[in-house]
Amino acid sequence: MSKAETKELLNIKNLTIHYITEDGTVKAVNGIDIQLNRGETLGLVGETGAGKTTTALGILRLVPNPPGKILGGEIFFEGEDLLKKSEVEMRHIRGNKISMIFQDPMTSLNPVLTVGEQIAEVIQIHEGLGKQDAIEKAKKMLEMVGIPGNRHSEYPHQFSGGMKQRVVIAIALACNPQLLIADEPTTALDVTIQAQVLDLMNNLKKEFQTAMILITHDLGVVAEVCDKVAIMYAGEIVETASLEDLFENPKHPYTWGLFGSIPNLEEEVERLNPIKGLMPDPTNLPSGCPFHPRCPKAADVCKKQMPKTTDLGNGHKVRCLIYEGIVKA
Amino acid sequence: MHKYVFRRLLMLIPVLLGVTFIVFSIMYMTPGDPAQMILGEKAPAEAVERLREEMGLNDPFLMQYGRFVKNAMMGKFGRSYTTNREVFAEIFSRFPATLQLASLGVLIAVAIGIPVGIISATKQYSLFDSISMIAALIGVSMPNFWQGLMLILLFSVYLGWLPSGGYGGFANFILPALTLGTSSAAIITRMTRSSMLEVIRQDYIRTARAKGVNEKTVVNKHALKNALIPVITVVGLQFGYLLGGAVLTETVFSWPGVGRLLVDAIKQKDTPMVQATVVFIAVTFSFVNLGVDILYAFVDPRIKSQYK
Numbered sequence: 090m091s092k093a094e095t096k097e098l099l100n101i102k103n104l105t106i107h108y109i110t111e112d113g114t115v116k117a118v119n120g121i122d123i124q125l126n127r128g129e130t131l132g133l134v135g136e137t138g139a140g141k142t143t144t145a146l147g148i149l150r151l152v153p154n155p156p157g158k159i160l161g162g163e164i165f166f167e168g169e170d171l172l173k174k175s176e177v178e179m180r181h182i183r184g185n186k187i188s189m190i191f192q193d194p195m196t197s198l199n200p201v202l203t204v205g206e207q208i209a210e211v212i213q214i215h216e217g218l219g220k221q222d223a224i225e226k227a228k229k230m231l232e233m234v235g236i237p238g239n240r241h242s243e244y245p246h247q248f249s250g251g252m253k254q255r256v257v258i259a260i261a262l263a264c265n266p267q268l269l270i271a272d273e274p275t276t277a278l279d280v281t282i283q284a285q286v287l288d289l290m291n292n293l294k295k296e297f298q299t300a301m302i303l304i305t306h307d308l309g310v311v312a313e314v315c316d317k318v319a320i321m322y323a324g325e326i327v328e329t330a331s332l333e334d335l336f337e338n339p340k341h342p343y344t345w346g347l348f349g350s351i352p353n354l355e356e357e358v359e360r361l362n363p364i365k366g367l368m369p370d371p372t373n374l375p376s377g378c379p380f381h382p383r384c385p386k387a388a389d390v391c392k393k394q395m396p397k398t399t400d401l402g403n404g405h406k407v408r409c410l411i412y413e414g415i416v417k418a
Numbered sequence: 419m420h421k422y423v424f425r426r427l428l429m430l431i432p433v434l435l436g437v438t439f440i441v442f443s444i445m446y447m448t449p450g451d452p453a454q455m456i457l458g459e460k461a462p463a464e465a466v467e468r469l470r471e472e473m474g475l476n477d478p479f480l481m482q483y484g485r486f487v488k489n490a491m492m493g494k495f496g497r498s499y500t501t502n503r504e505v506f507a508e509i510f511s512r513f514p515a516t517l518q519l520a521s522l523g524v525l526i527a528v529a530i531g532i533p534v535g536i537i538s539a540t541k542q543y544s545l546f547d548s549i550s551m552i553a554a555l556i557g558v559s560m561p562n563f564w565q566g567l568m569l570i571l572l573f574s575v576y577l578g579w580l581p582s583g584g585y586g587g588f589a590n591f592i593l594p595a596l597t598l599g600t601s602s603a604a605i606i607t608r609m610t611r612s613s614m615l616e617v618i619r620q621d622y623i624r625t626a627r628a629k630g631v632n633e634k635t636v637v638n639k640h641a642l643k644n645a646l647i648p649v650i651t652v653v654g655l656q657f658g659y660l661l662g663g664a665v666l667t668e669t670v671f672s673w674p675g676v677g678r679l680l681v682d683a684i685k686q687k688d689t690p691m692v693q694a695t696v697v698f699i700a701v702t703f704s705f706v707n708l709g710v711d712i713l714y715a716f717v718d719p720r721i722k723s724q725y726k
Contacts (some may be wrong), residue, residue, distance in 0.1 A: 149628055151624065151627055151628060180630045180632060182630070183628055184629035184630035184631075185630060189628045191621055191624065191628075193621060196620065196621035196622060197621045197624075198623055198625065199622040199644070200718070200719070200720055201644055202639075202640075209627075210629060210631065211629040214629065214630050244721070246719070246720045252575075260625070301422070
């Protein structure tokens with residue numbers, strides 16, 4: 090049981106995932122490190138196309154192949170490298186120890202199977218229960234996410250968007266996973282429903298001591314739910330810090346930019362200060378630091394030199410030449 | 419559901435009116451005189467004229483059509499000009515042959531098309547996929563009558579294994595059923611493949627994989643049922659089409675079915691027989707389609723909830 094007692098649950102080292110297409114190689118994830126302890130929640134924040142979803146699919150080894158390919162790195166989960174596991178071993182982990190909630194509840198459920206069947210399936214696979222017992226447990230899971238158990242025999246189209254996302258959450262939590270990956274779980278929902286779903290996830294996470302990676306582009310959601318934050322840009326993690334550190338003392342110019350894009354009620358500002366320019370094309374990333382074309386602090390050296398990770402202490406890490414003492418802040 | 423079926427049956431009325439009107443017009447406008455045909459080339463002109471008057475062929479077009487509709491509503495489609503038998507009795511005596519051939523053809527098509535389509539989709543761009551897609555392309559491109567002739571040439575003339583035509587034992591079925599089956603199989607293969615390819619990319623398939631479902635179950639349980647709807651449509655259309663008598667194939671293999679009955683009736687300008695056959699084909703086709711629509715409800719609960 091020594092493995093279960095260690096604090097560390099997930100340790101991703103130098104993970105690289107590319108999509109190799111005829112039109113060029115999409116460099117989706119470029120050497121990222123993520124470290125997560127049991128029961129902790131990490132917010133993975135970044136713009137659309139930063140490689141967040143690819144990272145998540147990479148952890149479950151569900152990157153569509155072809156064209157996607159995990160080119161290198163290690164993903165240690167409970168001390169074992171997931172990239173070295175066989176497909177059969179991975180199937181025992183998916184939905185059981187690691188489960189995932191996808192972005193769009195409208196399309197994540199199979200339209201021709203009842204919600205009860207869809208929840209029961211994951212229970213049958215991993216807990217070896219018979220069909221009847223699994224359905225009974227599925228009903229309990231439905232009750233837990235706030236849906237009457239007797240609706241288990243209904244089909245997804247008979248539920249609203251928020252309800253469907255609850256069903257998806259019930260599927261993800263049915264086998265009491267160690268790690269839950271939630272890929273923008275509230276983006277497709279109405280604002281009022283968003284708050285409900287977040288509350289629900291927060292409560293269930295505490296109840297079951299589940300660690301979570303919450304993928305989002307919404308810093309408000311991060312502030313509400315996360316213990317620590319990783320900021321992702323063009324397939325790299327440019328800054329990691331505890332929630333307090335990141336909000337009070339952001340270091341990376343990109344993180345500054347993200348905060349500048351949020352309206353602030355307390356300050357009187359004429360207009361928002363969004364980050365100039367667009368995310369670079371991942372088939373053709375700029376040389377040096379990938380953020381340099383949009384960076385207000387960029388110097389000539391940023392075009393050539395790739396920044397290394399600088400540890401600022403207390404788990405606060407940043408990838409910027411400013412903190413290597415090469416560029417003036 | 420009952421209401422839905424009833425409404426669909428009501429819709430048959432305008433369909434049949436349209437179909438009969440068009441066929442009646444074509445038969446009216448094509449050259450040739452049924453009275454002359456009945457009495458023979460050498461019959462005296464007065465006799466022909468008398469028969470024309472008797473048969474109502476001298477009446478205006480709309481009057482003739484109206485009389486046809488009126489009789490048809492009372493179930494009277496008349497007698498064949500050539501055999502003088504009740505037309506529907508003739509059709510019903512021919513139908514079993516067509517039904518057997520069509521069923522066997524569709525069975526072959528489904529047995530080949532669906533599995534090959536599924537494997538092609540799950541192994542996209544593999545050697546198997548390329549070969550089956552080329553085969554399917556050949557299958558849809560080959561005209562039935564030509565394929566039938568080639569099969570006769572090979573298996574009946576050169577090898578002498580199978581009879582070249584006629585109706586009777588199981589051996590007689592093989593070549594015509596194969597002819598019908600291969601072209602339908604090609605269409606069903608292509609449809610299954612493209613439908614599966616679309617479904618396999620859906621988010622709920624990713625959800626199933628993320629649950630730890632094995633690939634076989636992902637394909638057979640999660641993907642197939644969703645991919646089946648367009649496939650059922652095509653199978654239904656093919657079956658409906660074959661039930662109406664595969665005109666060319668039945669002719670090539672001298673198969674005593676509805677299709678050949680129609681061809682012979684057209685050749686002899688046997689208007690009542692042509693009319694009745696076409697009505698019969700339209701009704702069969704509509705019923706098969708209705709059956710397909712009802713089948714949808716069992717596959718997709720979203721469609722079921724619309725059949726109110």
